[in-house]
Every structure is written in structure tokens, then in C-alpha cells.
Amino acid sequence: xxxxxxxxxxxxxxxxxxxxxxxxxxxxxxxxxxxxxxxxxxxxxxxxxxxxxxxxxxxxxxxxxxxxxxxxxxxxxxxxxxxxxxxxxxxxxxxxxxxxxxxxxxxxxxxxxxxxxxxxxxxxx
Amino acid sequence: xxxxxxxxxxxxxxxxxxxxxxxxxxxxxxxxxxxxxxxxxxxxxxxxxxxxxxxxxxxxxxxxxxxxxxxxxxxxxxxxxxxxxxxxxxxxxxxxxxxxxxxxxxxxxxxxxxxxxxxxxxxxxxxxxxxxxxxxxxxxxxxxxxxxxxxxxxxxxxxxxxxxxxxxxxxxxxxxxxxxxxxxxxxxxxxxxxxxxxxxxxxxxxxxxxxxxxxxxxxxxxxxxxxxxxxxxxxxxxxxxxxxxxxxxxxxxxxxxxxxxxxxxxxxxxxxxxxxxxxxxxxxxxxxxxxxxxxxxxxxxxxxxxxxxxxxxxxxxxxxxxxxxxxxxxxxxxxxxxxxxxxxxxxxxxxxxxxxxxxxxxxxxxxxxxxxxxxxxxxxxxxxxxxxxxxxxxxxxxxxxxxxxxxxxxxxxxxxxxxxxxxxxxxxxxxxxxxxxxxxxxxxxxxxxxxxxxxxxxxxxxxxxxxxxxxxxxxxxxxxxxxxx
Numbered sequence: 001x002x003x004x005x006x007x008x009x010x011x012x013x014x015x016x017x018x019x020x021x022x023x024x025x026x027x028x029x030x031x032x033x034x035x036x037x038x039x040x041x042x043x044x045x046x047x048x049x050x051x052x053x054x055x056x057x058x059x060x061x062x063x064x065x066x067x068x069x070x071x072x073x074x075x076x077x078x079x080x081x082x083x084x085x086x087x088x089x090x091x092x093x094x095x096x097x098x099x100x101x102x103x104x105x106x107x108x109x110x111x112x113x114x115x116x117x118x119x120x121x122x123x124x125x
Numbered sequence: 126x127x128x129x130x131x132x133x134x135x136x137x138x139x140x141x142x143x144x145x146x147x148x149x150x151x152x153x154x155x156x157x158x159x160x161x162x163x164x165x166x167x168x169x170x171x172x173x174x175x176x177x178x179x180x181x182x183x184x185x186x187x188x189x190x191x192x193x194x195x196x197x198x199x200x201x202x203x204x205x206x207x208x209x210x211x212x213x214x215x216x217x218x219x220x221x222x223x224x225x226x227x228x229x230x231x232x233x234x235x236x237x238x239x240x241x242x243x244x245x246x247x248x249x250x251x252x253x254x255x256x257x258x259x260x261x262x263x264x265x266x267x268x269x270x271x272x273x274x275x276x277x278x279x280x281x282x283x284x285x286x287x288x289x290x291x292x293x294x295x296x297x298x299x300x301x302x303x304x305x306x307x308x309x310x311x312x313x314x315x316x317x318x319x320x321x322x323x324x325x326x327x328x329x330x331x332x333x334x335x336x337x338x339x340x341x342x343x344x345x346x347x348x349x350x351x352x353x354x355x356x357x358x359x360x361x362x363x364x365x366x367x368x369x370x371x372x373x374x375x376x377x378x379x380x381x382x383x384x385x386x387x388x389x390x391x392x393x394x395x396x397x398x399x400x401x402x403x404x405x406x407x408x409x410x411x412x413x414x415x416x417x418x419x420x421x422x423x424x425x426x427x428x429x430x431x432x433x434x435x436x437x438x439x440x441x442x443x444x445x446x447x448x449x450x451x452x453x454x455x456x457x458x459x460x461x462x463x464x465x466x467x468x469x470x471x472x473x474x475x476x477x478x479x480x481x482x483x484x485x486x487x488x489x490x491x492x493x494x495x496x497x498x499x500x501x502x503x504x505x506x507x508x509x510x511x512x513x514x515x516x517x518x519x520x521x522x523x524x525x526x527x528x529x530x531x532x533x534x535x536x537x538x539x540x541x542x543x544x545x546x547x548x549x550x551x552x553x554x555x556x557x558x559x560x561x562x563x564x565x566x567x568x569x570x571x572x573x574x575x576x577x578x579x580x581x582x583x584x585x586x587x588x589x590x591x592x593x594x595x596x597x598x599x600x601x602x603x604x605x606x607x608x609x610x
Binding site (some may be wrong): 057064069097102103107 | 225434462466476
């Protein structure tokens with residue numbers, strides 16, 4: 001079920017959905033998949049949060065399904081709207097942030113090093 | 126002197142009727158009086174007074190002064206200023222103090238501006254209402270029960286209510302223009318690469334751009350002149366020289382060809398009919414001033430929102446990977462590194478940011494990259510071609526900025542997709558990289574309506590000229606909200 005059913009206020013939704021999609025088209029995304037993605041993104045979701053996110057992502061993915069109908073086989077992707085060359089500079093040392101400034105925001109530090117909890121545990125090993 | 130423009134404040138300074146310190150004090154007092162609006166996350170009374178005193182000293186020494194010298198301005202909380210906290214209205218950046226100077230702020234300071242404070246926003250600029258702020262929403266100056274738009278809602282409200290004559294925002298999918306429209310001010314998203322993003326906290330790097338909000342096109346021109354231009358510290362900044370935009374403001378739009386994308390004006394289009402009526406009337410005014418209106422097609426614009434939310438979330442999921450509790454910001458207590466990452470990020474990010482990170486991670490994940498991300502990048506090419514074709518026959522394109530006037534606080538916060546559709550007219554400019562401006566063009570339901578004009582790459586001058594010509598013939602931009610302090 002799409003959150004917020006289309007009503008009078010959803011003129012934009014109807015328009016932007018275009019011809020290729022209907023509200024009945026549901027992208028298949030399971031809660032387990034959302035939890036797997038959350039793990040990849042290093043996010044923990046509470047059970048009710050996972051439930052809600054699954055429904056919301058499903059609605060958003062159903063919406064973007066309309067793009068599938070567009071023929072793009074011979075179209076090159078645009079990664080940047082304005083063409084840019086990779087700028088080069090002379091290989092000379094320049095002024096950079098001092099080590100003190102680099103670590104100034106560290107939640108925990110030891111001299112100029114960032115201190116973190118142990119890297120390996122049962123989950124991570 | 127609330128509601129005086131940059132130009133008027135500068136004239137008052139030049140005539141000796143006031144000094145920069147007095148302007149800063151008055152602006153600070155207005156900001157304090159308008160605290161309930163929630164426009165500012167942080168005021169800088171000491172910093173602003175020091176910058177103002179320096180401006181007064183420069184004037185006393187008879188130095189040559191830029192148009193912004195001594196003028197109080199505000200900046201969005203995602204633009205860093207050296208030595209100042211920068212939080213992006215997020216819990217995860219609590220305690221972060223910028224260790225270096227960002228270029229947009231550096232250029233404002235070099236122009237002599239006084240930075241009054243940091244404005245509220247949707248967390249990490251993700252939102253269209255400024256409700257997604259960890260510090261609470263900003264209210265619309267025209268109706269406190271409504272949103273100011275977003276994500277640069279604090280900047281828009283601060284300008285609309287007359288605390289400052291101008292502010293900086295950022296625009297990834299409409300985040301300058303939509304709040305400008307909903308709050309009744311002018312907002313300009315420059316061409317991608319026109320303004321350096323060194324010191325802008327990254328959201329979606331192929332779309333993000335910094336730009337000004339003000340109450341007049343002329344003030345926007347002055348702000349853009351100050352911040353635009355190549356910066357070796359931003360590899361995406363364009364090398365092209367910066368024109369004196371103010372010189373383009375001739376008041377003359379005779380022969381200007383304004384294209385009206387059919388898809389944006391047709392009967393079943395997205396907009397509230399009352400909003401469309403205001404926009405049509407504004408276009409009629411430009412026509413009476415000598416502009417030519419013609420219909421054009423942007424056939425792929427109807428896919429812009431879907432395309433945008435694939436690209437923007439993919440890039441955001443990558444950009445926001447840096448918030449892990451190791452080097453800056455908030456860190457949650459944990460026994461292992463992995464647990465620390467997960468707890469820090471789960472406690473530090475709000476729901477909309479998590480939603481977009483999840484969507485972006487999904488879109489980029491194995492098996493889905495071609496179907497979603499690459500597909501979106503190809504549709505972006507089709508949209509870019511639509512613009513190239515339209516600009517072959519037109520100098521600017523016009524549309525409403527937002528399909529509707531300011532909505533009620535809470536009205537859309539439970540429905541992300543409906544919130545995303547607030548950006549239906551604005552995201553195309555980001556996808557195509559072209560500049561676009563929103564300017565006040567009337568009222569519907571007693572709330573401001575914005576006209577959007579889109580231009581060719583690097584042709585901000587024509588947008589500003591058209592907006593200025595309209596403002597010379599109308600007084601919508603001079604209307605003041607009842608909530609003004």
C-alpha cells in the first residue's frame with residue numbers, strides 16, 4: 001500500500017508517474033533485504049523502523065519503476081552535467097592543514113592519532 | 126533597518142547615516158526578536174561585531190569597498206566558516222568545529238560582509254520543508270503554521286522576515302529555489318560549477334551548488350558576483366570569468382524568448398491552478414514588457430523526480446559514509462569498531478537521512494547498479510538533450526517553482542514520496558546543470574508564489590536581467606509578511 005493514497009492533493013504524483021506506471025505496480029523489496037542493505041550502510045534499524053522503511057522504500061521503488069519503460073539502450077550516461085577535464089597541478093608541496101587541526105575534532109585521540117575501539121570482534125572477524 | 130536591500134544599506138553606509146556595527150547590532154536584535162521563527166541555529170554576535178568593526182575601520186581609512194562591505198548576511202549550516210561550529214542540522218556533527226575556511230564564506234568575508242549566523246535546514250540538506258532538522262523546524266514568516274520550504278528554509282525565512290537582506294543556501298534539487306518560492310524571496314541556483322563547493326558539506330556531488338537568496342534580483346546579482354568564480358580547491362569549479370552581473374540588469378527584456386514547457390503548464394500538470402494562474406499572469410507582465418512567449422517541449426521532465434532520487438540518494442549514501450565516529454562529530458560508546466560505526470550512525474542520523482542512505486545503498490548494490498543508477502544517468506542525458514533543444518529557440522524557460530504554496534507543518538512529513546514531489550519543477554535544472562532562479566510573482570491562498578526561470582549554462586546574467594525587469598514593473602518582492610519582528 002502506498003503511504004498517502006492519491007487524492008485531490010496528489011496531482012503531481014499522477015502527472016509525474018506518467019503513462020508507464022500505476023499505483024498497483026509494487027517493487028518487490030522484502031524486510032530481510034532492507035536489513036541486509038542497512039548492514040552494508042552500517043545502520044541499525046529497530047524492528048518498527050525496519051518495518052516502516054521497508055514500506056517506504058517499496059513505495060519509492062514502485063515510483064521509480066516508471067523509468068524502466070524508457071528506451072535508453074543507445075544513450076550514454078551523463079555522470080556530470082557540465083563536461084569537466086581532470087585538473088592537474090604542479091607536483092609541489094603546498095600548505096596543508098596542520099596535524100593539530102586535523103585531529104582537533106577527534107572524539108578520542110592520542111597525540112596526533114585517532115583512537116578507535118578494537119577493530120576485530122566476533123561479528124567483524 | 127529591516128527590509129532594506131543590500132544596495133540601500135550600502136547607500137546608508139556611504140552617506141554616513143549608519144555604520145556597519147550599528148547594522149550588525151540591529152540585525153542581531155531582529156534575529157533575537159524572531160527566535161520563534163527558528164531561522165537561525167546559531168548567531169555570532171562577537172564574530173559579527175568584529176567583522177563589522179573591521180568594515181567600519183576600512184571605511185574610515187578610505188579603502189575601496191565592495192558592494193557587500195559592512196552588510197550583514199546569513200549562511201546555511203552546511204557551509205563551513207573556519208573556527209565556527211558546522212552541524213548541517215544533524216546530531217551526528219555535534220561538536221564539530223570547522224578547521225579551515227570554506228571558499229563561499231571566504232569570498233563573502235573578502236568582500237567585507239558581516240556573517241550574522243548560521244541558518245536552519247533539513248538535515249544534510251535532505252528535505253523540502255526544513256522539518257528534518259535535528260534542532261526543530263523553521264516556520265514560514267507568512268504563516269507560522271506552515272513550512273518555509275527547504276532545505277534552505279532558515280536562509281529563506283531570515284531574508285523574508287527582514288533580519289538580513291541576503292543569505293547563502295545550497296541547491297541539490299531545489300533547496301534554494303523552493304524555499305525562496307514558499308517564503309516570498311528571490312533564490313538563485315547558479316550553473317553547476319559556477320560557485321566553489323570547497324567548504325560545502327557534500328550531499329550529492331554531481332548536483333550540489335551554492336547560491337544566494339535575497340529580496341531582489343539586484344541583490345542576488347551582487348551576492349553571486351562575490352561568491353562565483355574558479356577555485357583551485359574545487360576540481361569541479363568552472364574556469365570561466367565572472368561577469369559583473371549587475372551590469373546586465375538593464376530593465377530591458379524586449380525580444381527575450383521565454384519558453385514555456387508544455388509539460389509544466391498543461392491541464393493535468395502538477396500545479397495548483399491558483400499557482401499556475403499567478404505564474405501565467407507574471408509571464409503576461411513580461412510579455413507586455415516586450416518578451417516573446419513560446420511553447421517548448423521537455424518530454425523527459427516528467428521523469429526528473431524518479432531520476433533525481435536515484436542519483437541523489439546513491440551519491441548521498443557514498444558521501445555520508447564518512448560519518449563514522451572516528452575523526453569528527455558524535456561517537457557512540459561501543460566495544461568494537463563495527464558496533465561503534467553502527468551505533469554512531471544509527472543514533473546520529475535522522476529518519477530521512479537514513480531512508481536516503483538505504484535507498485542509495487540499494488541503488489548502488491550488486492545487481493541493481495545497471496537497473497537503477499546507470500539507467501538514471503542515461504535518462505539524465507535525455508533530459509540534458511531536451512534542454513539543449515529548448516534553448517536552441519529560447520533564451521530562458523519558465524515554470525512555477527513549486528506546484529503549490531507553503532504547506533502545513535507535519536502535512537507531508539509522514540509521506541516521503543509526496544514530499545519529494547515538491548521538487549517536481551526544480552530538480553531538472555540540477556540534473557542538467559543549468560542555472561535557475563525563483564522570484565516572487567504574487568499570492569495564492571494568501572501565501573507567496575514563485576516564478577522559476579531557467580537559463581543556459583553560465584547565463585545567470587539573462588536570468589537576473591529578466592527577474593530584475595519583472596521586479597521593476599511589479600512590487601510583489603516588496604511585500605512584507607505579518608510575522609516580521
